[in-house]
Amino acid sequence: MDLRDPQHAQVSVVVIGHDDAPHITGAVRSALAQGPVVREVLAVDDGSTDGSPDLLDALAAREPRLRVLRRTDNSGGCGTPRNDGLAAASAPYALFLDSDDLLPPRAAALLLAAAREQRAEVAAGLCVRRELPHGPDRPWQPRLYAPPAAPAVLGHPSERPELTRDTLCVNKLYRTDFLRAHDVRFPEGRFPYEDFVFTARVLAAGPRLALIPDPVYFWQVRRDADRLSISLDRAGIDNWRARTDAHRAAVDVLFTAGEHALARASRAGFLDLGLRMYARELDRRTPEYRRQWWAHTRSYLGTFDPDDLNPVDRPGRLLAGVLLAAPQPQDLPRLRELASRPARLLPPHARGQDATPLWSNELPVPLDRLAARPLRTLPLTVSARLRPRLRGTTLRLRLHEFYGRVAQAEPVRAEAEFVERRTGRVGARCPARFRSAPDGTPPDDRTWTAEATVPLRRLGAGTWDLRVLLRFADGTERLTSAHATDGPGLLRRRALPSAGRGVRLVQPYATHSGSLALRIALGPRGAFGVFRRRLVRLLGSRRRP
Structure with missing residues (x-):
């Protein structure tokens, strides 16, 4: 040929x-x-x-x-x-x-x-x-x-x-x-x-x-x-400014060509992709970076049409609403959880005088449209803590109320899945039943707890992400991640005996978006590899400006 x-x-x-x-x-x-x-x-x-x-x-x-x-x-x-x-x-x-x-x-x-x-x-x-x-x-x-x-x-x-x-x-x-x-x-x-x-x-x-x-x-x-590539080198504020400048230019191209639907779709994509990605990282940045990022983002969002931001029924639009309502950075942990995928909205939940759901009492951004969405799409919050122990590893889950919607649907069961990050393979499934909060708990503070035993022997060496499938009495299901509960000894590396391997190194940790994940290394060589990679990452971060 x-x-x-x-x-x-x-x-x-x-x-x-x-x-x-x-x-x-x-x-x-x-x-x-x-x-x-x-x-x-x-x-x-x-x-x-x-x-x-x-x-x-x-x-x-x-x-x-x-x-x-x-x-x-x-x-x-x-x-x-x-x-x-x-x-x-x-x-x-x-x-x-x-x-x-x-x-x-x-x-x-x-x-x-x-x-x-x-x-x-x-x-x-x-x-x-x-x-x-x-x-x-x-x-x-x-x-x-x-x-x-x-x-x-x-x-x-x-x-x-x-x-x-x-x-x-x-x-x-x-x-x-x-x-x-x-x-x-x-x-x-x-x-x-x-x-x-x-x-x-x-x-x-x-x-x-x-x-x-x-x-x-x-x-x-x-x-x-x-x-690092441009998409990864996000530690400096100039990267965010360059991204917003490029997006502004792209939107101007579409508006100038008369493609208004495409321009508005581009703005919606910016809120759902770029804004959420950078908001997930805010609480890991310096105070000066946060101040500059917050001011620049509010200025850029101010150029959007109101129709681009309303109704506030999606995580990206809600993020924008909170940013525009707050002159200075605040609620960073909650913003990080909202920006995660899938989105989670941490308590406390507030209500207006007419019982309208609000972001908070300090920032009364209305959430009525968000709270009216189907249950399977809501940013429900599940908190999780994992305790690796010699007698058995326990996973405790806590499902939080969402403006009365969770109690109305009646959570019944949870199924925790540990998914291997490299392959997407499910290594272990851990079913558990929910128990409701004690009587007398204020409605918006109610939680449902579930406890499961994690068979670590089924999880090989590598990184495992936790997913939780929620099942409700009305037949609704919701698959979400779990917020990593921090506290004394909760996110700590443990060495456990392992048959045939001598030792199993287990570490629960919080991802950049706050989700619970698990690292496992088997045997002395695997444990050494974990420390070596950690040292390489540490030295690399110190070399970068």
């Missing part, structure tokens, strides 16, 4: 990189391995000084489809090298790839087939976010690409406004003549979150789209890297 045959070699893959010698050849090889549908791979080196260009040149000497484009100076961002690659592309379609990511087998062929069969200017597929080195793999925006949402053909993006939530540019195939005809380019120079603006420009141009359910991109996340 002639690789230059226009009937087959239809795709230019643009790979960008800067000082990423350990990974860039792997990315390029994954592009070349796509087969004859790829006419060329354009590797754009953005002023690297670590030997990356030499590695690419050596590979190009053996691979006729690889072209290396060198920039003498680093542009400071991802947009300029992508624009360079797009300008040099000779194939009818273009696909973008970052130097530290990979294309799964046949990704280009699947996207090309969808684009050609459906006469679409843009074809998009599932991006898989892969936590390295041991997982887990999580799909990005799966509701857009999982059946029955995909496969699908959309004559215009406005047919599915939630497309604005997928701001990535790398899991999509674009007709190059479409991008050039509409002058769709990335922002130049140092512009973090440049794909927000590029994606908005694509949608504003009104393409016909084809969506497929297949994985087409592996987004590889390396949290222990010496140089």
Whole structure:
């Protein structure tokens, strides 16, 4: 088969990189391995000084489809090298790839087939976010690409406004003549979150789209890297300012194009994704960061239309309402729990003079619409504490009232599941029955408790997340996470005897969102590995500014 045959070699893959010698050849090889549908791979080196260009040149000497484009100076961002690659592309379609990511087998062929069969200017597929080195793999925006949402053909993006939530540019195939005809380019120079603006420009141009359910991109996340990616390097306030600036620019693009439904959907996505992600981390930041973040966020939310924030029936909109009501940072633990996934609303619960549910007496943000939602969607709070002991490990759960809704539904049973983070496998299920609070407890302070024995022998070495399935008398079920109860000795590492292994190291801990999880190491070697990884993380955090 002639690789230059226009009937087959239809795709230019643009790979960008800067000082990423350990990974860039792997990315390029994954592009070349796509087969004859790829006419060329354009590797754009953005002023690297670590030997990356030499590695690419050596590979190009053996691979006729690889072209290396060198920039003498680093542009400071991802947009300029992508624009360079797009300008040099000779194939009818273009696909973008970052130097530290990979294309799964046949990704280009699947996207090309969808684009050609459906006469679409843009074809998009599932991006898989892969936590390295041991997982887990999580799909990005799966509701857009999982059946029955995909496969699908959309004559215009406005047919599915939630497309604005997928701001990535790398899991999509674009007709190059479409991008050039509409002058769709990335922002130049140092512009973090440049794909927000590029994606908005694509949608504003009104393409016909084809969506497929297949994985087409592996987004590889390396949290222990010496140089964190933009999406992970969130410790400084400049990252949040860059994100809001990019989102503001994207919304302006959509409004200017007359795509008001898409612009409002983009704002809703910002509240549900970006705002919740950063709010989960607030109580781990410095007081100065919190002050600046709070002031900047309130200022940005002030540019939203009232219809973008009301009704307050979703966690992101409720977060925005609390922020706008509070001049200074407050209620950070409750905000973190509300921002978790799934959302949890910790007590205390307040009511107005007319019994309307409120966020608190100090911040009387109304929750009447939130409290009226179906029980299976409410941000119910389950607190949990785990006590690893020689005689048996006990898990105690406490379900809190939610403005009378829990008592009305009558909780009956709870089933705790320990899910292996790397694989998603359920290692143990622990059923328990609820017991109600004593008589005389104020209605909004009522709790229901349940206790279960955890068979640690069924849980191997690794990290285990706790999920709790709540069952109510009316047949309703609610799957949620559990808030980690802190206290003397509750979140402490314990060494327990293990048959055949000598020792089992068990540590309950609170995740960044406050959920209870469990780390287990088996034997002396496993215990040593836990301490070694902890030391590496500690030293790495000290090296970063």
